[in-house]
Amino acid sequence: MLPSSRTLLITALAPLAWGSTYAVTAEFLPPDRPLLAATLRALPAGLVLLAVTRVLPRGHWWWRAALLGALNIGIFFALLFFAAYRLPGGVAAVLGSVQPLLAAGLAVPLLAERVSRRALLAGVAGVLGVALVVLKATARLDGPGLLAGLAGAACMATGTVLTKRWGRPEGVGPLAMTGWQLTAGGLLLLPAGLLAEGAPPALSGANLLGYGYLAIVNTALAYWIWFAGLGRLPAASAALLGLLSPVSAAVIGWAALGQHLTVLQLLGMAVALGSTLLGQPRPERPKGEADGVDLPPLTPRTQSTSATA
Numbered sequence: 001m002l003p004s005s006r007t008l009l010i011t012a013l014a015p016l017a018w019g020s021t022y023a024v025t026a027e028f029l030p031p032d033r034p035l036l037a038a039t040l041r042a043l044p045a046g047l048v049l050l051a052v053t054r055v056l057p058r059g060h061w062w063w064r065a066a067l068l069g070a071l072n073i074g075i076f077f078a079l080l081f082f083a084a085y086r087l088p089g090g091v092a093a094v095l096g097s098v099q100p101l102l103a104a105g106l107a108v109p110l111l112a113e114r115v116s117r118r119a120l121l122a123g124v125a126g127v128l129g130v131a132l133v134v135l136k137a138t139a140r141l142d143g144p145g146l147l148a149g150l151a152g153a154a155c156m157a158t159g160t161v162l163t164k165r166w167g168r169p170e171g172v173g174p175l176a177m178t179g180w181q182l183t184a185g186g187l188l189l190l191p192a193g194l195l196a197e198g199a200p201p202a203l204s205g206a207n208l209l210g211y212g213y214l215a216i217v218n219t220a221l222a223y224w225i226w227f228a229g230l231g232r233l234p235a236a237s238a239a240l241l242g243l244l245s246p247v248s249a250a251v252i253g254w255a256a257l258g259q260h261l262t263v264l265q266l267l268g269m270a271v272a273l274g275s276t277l278l279g280q281p282r283p284e285r286p287k288g289e290a291d292g293v294d295l296p297p298l299t300p301r302t303q304s305t306s307a308t309a
Contacts, residue, residue, distance in 0.1 A: 028211075047183060
């Protein structure tokens with residue numbers, strides 16, 4: 001069944017929220033602590049969701065939840081912050097924007113989803129749009145940073161497709177699945193952060209406010225919405241919504257940080273938004289409509305087992 005506009009709009013709230021990460025990190029968090037930020041985004045939120053849902057994985061879902069948590073959260077967050085510290089934000093964002101193309105490619109063998117030329121065109125145009133929004137002529141390139149950015153996009157694309165392929169165990173909602181993945185990813189990040197960055201520094205009130213926002217709104221709520229939406233959207237269509245994140249970051253930078261938006265950036269925003277819409281599946285026209293046949297009211301279909309956001 002094709003997704004509704006409501007499902008698309010609700011799921012889009014997740015990448016829009018992720019676009020606020022840069023501004024919050026720059027304004028509220030201590031510098032040079034990327035793994036600490038990643039850990040405090042994931043682990044507390046995951047533990048809270050586990051306590052709320054009181055549902056643990058069973059059987060093969062232990063390793064599935066661990067793998068999804070590593071791909072969608074732990075490894076992805078680590079690579080994302082590594083790339084962000086080695087590259088200008090614009091370059092890192094462009095590398096992340098290739099995720100829809102990677103997800104579309106993986107969806108063919110893993111999900112047997114047919115990828116249309118329209119969706120591929122949308123993915124390519126989306127990369128161009130994001131580049132216009134965030135890339136600067138003075139951007140420097142760093143080999144390890146480039147590899148980390150591409151690997152991070154590949155991790156998130158793989159996690160998106162596998163999340164769609166495996167779905168959820170019967171009777172388990174998206175909130176519990178989100179808790180599993182955030183906890184698994186956070187537990188992976190915790191020792192890495194302690195080894196690489198040492199003990200956390202003394203935190204100010206602003207730091208705690210920033211970490212609290214990232215954990216609750218930017219991570220727990222946003223990923224709950226995201227994983228719920230994945231149950232109803234084609235993987236390639238969901239991945240295209242990720243193009244909204246750098247657009248959101250640019251708008252927040254303009255509104256909250258006093259950054260200027262050029263004509264090229266506004267053009268890039270239009271291209272990125274247009275690509276997101278272009279890559280969504282078209283509603284099917286009911287039989288007989290082309291011949292002017294009046295159709296009887298459709299019998300309501302049985303609802304999918306996927307929970308709504």
